[in-house]
Amino acid sequence: MTKQRLVTGVLLFTMTGGVLLAGCSSKSDGAQSGTSGSNAEPKKDISVSIYDRGNVSPDEGTIENNRWTKWMNENGPANVKYVAIPRAKPEEKINVLYASGSAPDLLFEYSPKTKDTLQQQKQFMPIDELIDKYSTEYKKVLQDNPALKKAGSKSDGKLYYFGKINWVEPNRGLLIRTDWLKKLGLSVPQTTDELYNVLKAFAEQDPDGNGKKDTYGISLSSNSNFSLKQMFGATSKWVVKNNELALDWDRQKEYYTFAKRLYDEGLIDKDFTTDTNGAKAKQDFITGKVGIYGFLTSDVVTDTLMGTIDPLKKNVSGAEVAFMPYPKSPFGAFVPTFKNPVQMVAAISATAKNPEAVVKYIDFSLKDTTTKALDYGIEGTHYKMTDGCPEIMDAGKSKKQVADLTLDMRMLENIGISYNKCDVPMVAFKSDPRKDEYQNTYDSFRSTYMTFDRGYPELTHSEHMPTPPKDLNAVETNADKAVGDIWLKATVSGSKYSIEQAMKDAQDAWSKAGGAQVEDWYKKWYETDRSNSILADDIFDIAKKQNEQYKKIVQDMK
Amino acid sequence: MRASLGEKWFYIINNIVLALLGLTCLFPLINTIAIAFSDTAAIEAGRVSFYPIGWNTEAFTSLFTGTPIIGAFRNSVVITVIGVVLSMAATIMTAYPISRRIFYGRRFFTLAMVFTIMFSGGLIPTYLVVKSLGLMNSYFALWLPALVSTYNMLVMRTFFENIPSEIDDASRIDGCSELAYLLRIVLPLSLPVIATLTLFYGVTYWNTFLPVLIYIQDTGRFNLTVLVQNMIQSQNLLQELVNSGVTSGVQANVVPESLKAAGVLVIVLPMLAVYPFLQKFFVKGVMLGSVKG
Numbered sequence: 054m055t056k057q058r059l060v061t062g063v064l065l066f067t068m069t070g071g072v073l074l075a076g077c078s079s080k081s082d083g084a085q086s087g088t089s090g091s092n093a094e095p096k097k098d099i100s101v102s103i104y105d106r107g108n109v110s111p112d113e114g115t116i117e118n119n120r121w122t123k124w125m126n127e128n129g130p131a132n133v134k135y136v137a138i139p140r141a142k143p144e145e146k147i148n149v150l151y152a153s154g155s156a157p158d159l160l161f162e163y164s165p166k167t168k169d170t171l172q173q174q175k176q177f178m179p180i181d182e183l184i185d186k187y188s189t190e191y192k193k194v195l196q197d198n199p200a201l202k203k204a205g206s207k208s209d210g211k212l213y214y215f216g217k218i219n220w221v222e223p224n225r226g227l228l229i230r231t232d233w234l235k236k237l238g239l240s241v242p243q244t245t246d247e248l249y250n251v252l253k254a255f256a257e258q259d260p261d262g263n264g265k266k267d268t269y270g271i272s273l274s275s276n277s278n279f280s281l282k283q284m285f286g287a288t289s290k291w292v293v294k295n296n297e298l299a300l301d302w303d304r305q306k307e308y309y310t311f312a313k314r315l316y317d318e319g320l321i322d323k324d325f326t327t328d329t330n331g332a333k334a335k336q337d338f339i340t341g342k343v344g345i346y347g348f349l350t351s352d353v354v355t356d357t358l359m360g361t362i363d364p365l366k367k368n369v370s371g372a373e374v375a376f377m378p379y380p381k382s383p384f385g386a387f388v389p390t391f392k393n394p395v396q397m398v399a400a401i402s403a404t405a406k407n408p409e410a411v412v413k414y415i416d417f418s419l420k421d422t423t424t425k426a427l428d429y430g431i432e433g434t435h436y437k438m439t440d441g442c443p444e445i446m447d448a449g450k451s452k453k454q455v456a457d458l459t460l461d462m463r464m465l466e467n468i469g470i471s472y473n474k475c476d477v478p479m480v481a482f483k484s485d486p487r488k489d490e491y492q493n494t495y496d497s498f499r500s501t502y503m504t505f506d507r508g509y510p511e512l513t514h515s516e517h518m519p520t521p522p523k524d525l526n527a528v529e530t531n532a533d534k535a536v537g538d539i540w541l542k543a544t545v546s547g548s549k550y551s552i553e554q555a556m557k558d559a560q561d562a563w564s565k566a567g568g569a570q571v572e573d574w575y576k577k578w579y580e581t582d583r584s585n586s587i588l589a590d591d592i593f594d595i596a597k598k599q600n601e602q603y604k605k606i607v608q609d610m611k
Numbered sequence: 612m613r614a615s616l617g618e619k620w621f622y623i624i625n626n627i628v629l630a631l632l633g634l635t636c637l638f639p640l641i642n643t644i645a646i647a648f649s650d651t652a653a654i655e656a657g658r659v660s661f662y663p664i665g666w667n668t669e670a671f672t673s674l675f676t677g678t679p680i681i682g683a684f685r686n687s688v689v690i691t692v693i694g695v696v697l698s699m700a701a702t703i704m705t706a707y708p709i710s711r712r713i714f715y716g717r718r719f720f721t722l723a724m725v726f727t728i729m730f731s732g733g734l735i736p737t738y739l740v741v742k743s744l745g746l747m748n749s750y751f752a753l754w755l756p757a758l759v760s761t762y763n764m765l766v767m768r769t770f771f772e773n774i775p776s777e778i779d780d781a782s783r784i785d786g787c788s789e790l791a792y793l794l795r796i797v798l799p800l801s802l803p804v805i806a807t808l809t810l811f812y813g814v815t816y817w818n819t820f821l822p823v824l825i826y827i828q829d830t831g832r833f834n835l836t837v838l839v840q841n842m843i844q845s846q847n848l849l850q851e852l853v854n855s856g857v858t859s860g861v862q863a864n865v866v867p868e869s870l871k872a873a874g875v876l877v878i879v880l881p882m883l884a885v886y887p888f889l890q891k892f893f894v895k896g897v898m899l900g901s902v903k904g
Contacts, residue, residue, distance in 0.1 A: 105830045107841030111679045115830040137830045139837060141844040149825050152735045153742055336657040364655050453677065 097410040098132045102147075102157040104461040105137040110453045121427065121458045128423075130413040143167065151176050151402070158405035159414065161398055161464050168400060169520035172213055177400040178408065179211035187409045190416040191215065194467060200595065204395045204517060204587045214397035215415060218469035220476075221596040222353070223502035225389035227280050228338070228346045228361070232373040233260035241377055245284060245311065248380045255344035256320040261369075270320040271345040272338075273312060273544075275331025280347030282308050284379045286387055289511040289518075290533075291575065298512075298579035300563075300572055302556060304384055305540065310552050313544050326541070335361065341369035345377070353498040354478050354491045362494075376501040379510075387510040389502055394595040395587055396516065398464045418465060427463050430455040442475035444483065469599060474606050496607075503600055509589035517587040519578050525571055532566035535559075640879070647671070647872035654868045670869035679831065680838060680877060687817060687834040688881075694754050694816040695809055701758045702767055702808065707793055710771035721768075728761050734825075741826060752826035753819055760815070763808050770804040771797060806889045817882055839874040 105116045113119050117135035126133055136157040138146050144167045150156045151171055160177075162168055171177060184192050195201050198218055205214035229241060234251070237258055242248040252270025254260070261268055271277050282288045287304040315321045322343075328334055338346040339361060350357045365372050379387050401411050417423055429436040429443045435451045436443040445451045474480055479492040512518070521529060536559045543555030614622070641661050646654055650665025658664050674680055705724075709717045732740070737756060746752040774797060782792050798805065820836045827833060833841075 105833075105841060106844075107833075107838045108678055109830070110677050111682060115679070117830060137828065139824050139833075139841050141837070141840040142824060145821070146824060149735060149738050153738050155742070333657075336655065340656050364652060367652060368656050 096130065096132045097407040098134065099159065099405070099407055099410045099414060100134045100136050100157040101159040101411075101414065102138050102161050103135045104140045104143070104161070106140045106457075106461075108457050110457065113453065113458060116458070116461075119458050120454070121462065124426070125418075125462070129417045131407070131410040133414060138162075147171070154404065156402040156404055158402055158407070159411045160400050160402060161461065162400075163396070163398060163464075165397065165516050165518075166520050166526075168214065168397065170523065172207055172400070173520075173522065176403055177213050178403045178405065179213060180215070180401055180408075180412075181212045183401070183408050183412050184212070187412040188416055190419040191412070194218070194419065194470070198395070198470075200395045200587060200591055203585055203591070205397055206585060208582065210585075213400055215399040215465060216395055216397040217465050218467045218595070219392055219394055219396055220468045220472045221391050221394045221592070221599050223350075223389045223498065224392045225276065225280055225283065225347065225349050226353075226357075226498065226502055227377045227379070227389075228348065228357075228374045229377040230255075230260070230341075230344045230372060231375045232371055233344050235373075236260055236262070241375070242380045244381045245383070248284075249311070249314070252315060252320045252345070253318065256318075260344060261341055267342065269322050269337065269343045270315065271347070272328070272331075272334035272343055273315065273321045273325040274328035274334050276349045277331070277334050277343075277345070277347035278312075278325070279349070280379070280389065281312070283387060283389060283510045285311070285382045286384045286508065286510045288390075289515075291512050293512065293579075298576050300568070302560065305559075306552060306556050307383055309540050309544060309555070313552060316544050317547060323545075326545070339364040339368055341365065341372060353495055354482075357498075358491065358494050376498055378501055378504065379507075386507045388504060388507045390509075390511060390514065391592055391596055393514045393516050394469060394592055394599075415465060418462065419467075424463065424466050424471070427455075427459040428466075439483070440480075442480055442483075469595070472599070472602065472606075474610055477606060477610065479610070499600075499603070503596065505593055505597055505600075509593065511589065513586065513588045514592060519575075519582070519586070521571065521574050525574055528567045529571045532563050532568045532571065535562040535566055643872045643875055643879075647869055647876050649869060651869060667869070670873040674870055674873045674877070678838065678842065678874075679833075680835070680874065682831060683833055683835045683838040684877065686832055687836075690750055690753055690819065690823075690834055691813055691816040693750070695812045697754050698758055698760070698812045698816075699805070699809060702760070702764050703793075703798070703805075705759055706764050706767035706771055707797065710768045724759075724761050724764065738825060747826060748828045748832070750827075750832075753816070753822045757815075757822070760812070763811055767801070767804055767808060770801055774800055810885070810889050813885065814882060817878075835874075835878045839871075839878055842874055843871050 103116055109116050109119065115137070117137045122133070122135050136150075138161075143162060144164065147160065147162060147167060148171075151174075156176065160168075160171075168177075184195065201216045201218070202212060205212050205216050207213050231241075233255060234240065237254050237260055239251055239254055242251045255268055255270040257266065259266060259268070271281065273281070279288060285304050285308040286292075287301070287308040290301055290305070291298055292301040292304070293299070316323065322328075322333070322337065324333070334343065334346065337343040346361070348357055348361060362374055365374065379389060399415070401408055405411055418427075425443070429445065430451055432438065432443075435447075435455055436445050438444070468476075477492070478495045479488050482488045482491050485491070520526065539555050539559045539562055543550050543552055638661075642659070645659050645661055645663045647670055648663035648666060648668060649659045650667045653659055653664040708714050709721050709724075711717070714720075731737075741747065741752045741756065744755075746755065778796060778800075779792065782796055787796070818836055819834065820840065823834050823837045827837075
């Protein structure tokens, strides 16, 4: 009897305690939403994906649970559960999540192929109405930048992707050793024929003056090869002829003829096929063995200047380099490819239970106060304001506590819109003694390659090429590989295998692999969806506008 | 018999050639060690080959303070140790019955298991099963689906079958039960195969990648392979870092070559250290003399 009473007592006590606790927690919830926003309704639960790059310091927690995820939850409009997607193999994790019905409500992913495949499987919901009803910030960006709508809509005419406007800069370029040119009495090559002569001289006339024939003109691997190919407009297999999309063979032929000649005459390192990631090519350039180097750059100052030019000058005294515009080919003069001006990065999953909360989260992440905090951290702790611009106080601390954690929360930031005087290298690096050099490098890079009287080497930025349905996609991949193998064989086989023969074999291989249906699909896409797609002209338009903006910012600073 | 002069020369040359071949397997490892301790500039210029140039331990400092590698190392050890114990226990308990001739239906059971070598459920069905069993985000998702490797089990079964039946008879006469026979006679006689399979399982668990990537959601529970792969991959994805607002943050995210090498070393070394200790179990001739005529 006493035992039973005791149990009841305990039970009662627990229940009252529970009620009390619940009362407390709901009170504090109310207080929180009161401070954070206009509406008193409770925050809803959503899940958002975030890349895990394995670089979070152990003191900071994990990528899905750290000071900034907490910050987003405290200040933002929703209770966000972050789902880590390993950066190493995002598509595998993403596919598994979607296939098993445990997709995050808001998916962030750069790769158009991964997103398009999911979209074709109806895994995303259309977002036009959601934006109309619930969004203010993104709606405004969308209205000001119709390109975002164009790029985010799919063939059914509905909008599926959230995107951002990037700051357009050239994505690639060529560095040439001007001290070698001077020594050999040559000038920067203007055409591909002149380029051949320069490469020949670099390889044969001992430009480094060590008495040995141990230098090369350029490399045929990775990015150098890519730039070389881009000069001939041959990086994409499509060209527009008479307003119709067509498969191109002429440019390929011209380019491989050029490459074969370089190979046969020993003007390049013949081991290029083993240098798959271009590390050897870079190494040869920074140790002064190669005269021209094609690069892919994320940021010309921190990546190219500090990562390539500085090491070169350290290794080879007296080395001088300049950015070299693409020489004119028989198919015209081209600019290198630009960074994608309108990049699609996010979509709402069809399974999302609170899509309006997702839209509000996106709006919150686009607010000026949010982007500033995610960019620079907390004022006074991570940065201070000098001359109206934020200045990072301790680079190491800021990387650990801010950049490493927030980098992939900022995927929707519109750098192309917000670009201002604080982002110009001279200001961004104002306490660095080399800031003028940085500024000059940046300006020279822009003025060399942002020349709009030239052609764009591809139909559009590769991220804006459409994704064919899965089976055609496989056919295309296989056909491309077969054709590529034949060209490679022709390049390295000397007189045994001529380019003419290779082209014939390549065409055969293409049609044998079922290339015709791929051609048809792309042709049809170009016919019907051309006006709804971001093509080279749109890229140029945005680039031109931003270029004017940049000139004005620099003007105002003087 | 003494070797003739020709034979002597043959052995000398043979040994040298084989030693060189053996060394070529070591070179990549030596190169990785050298890179891990070298100066970034020297690495980029390609001057590092077999010994560190510009001695530098910064890669390890930033590896241990800047990345969650210690936690990942702990996770790897947990996954491997518990995984090996579970797998070995299950493998022995599977291999023993089907090695016994008196076991009814052993042919059927053996074939049923061999069947799984040829056909598997595929990634997504397996994922769904794991998910509905409530194993998500738990290491049991790594241990249970791959508990018994059929191949390893068959190797063990064959080894058990080769134990002379006279030993069985003798122990029975001495009054040994089935369990005691397994524990006191079969297992001690099977040390070589147990050591080998422990190593097989150990290496598999230590290197496990895809299951961790897919089943484990909490990044704090990742193992070394996933962590290091993530770090390496981040560097290859420079292009997307482009648009991050803070310019200074961009370069900061690039993982230097030496850091990669240091990460690889942390993965490789423990396994390398374990090998010599297991070596002594690979003793031949354990069976010799166990049957006296």
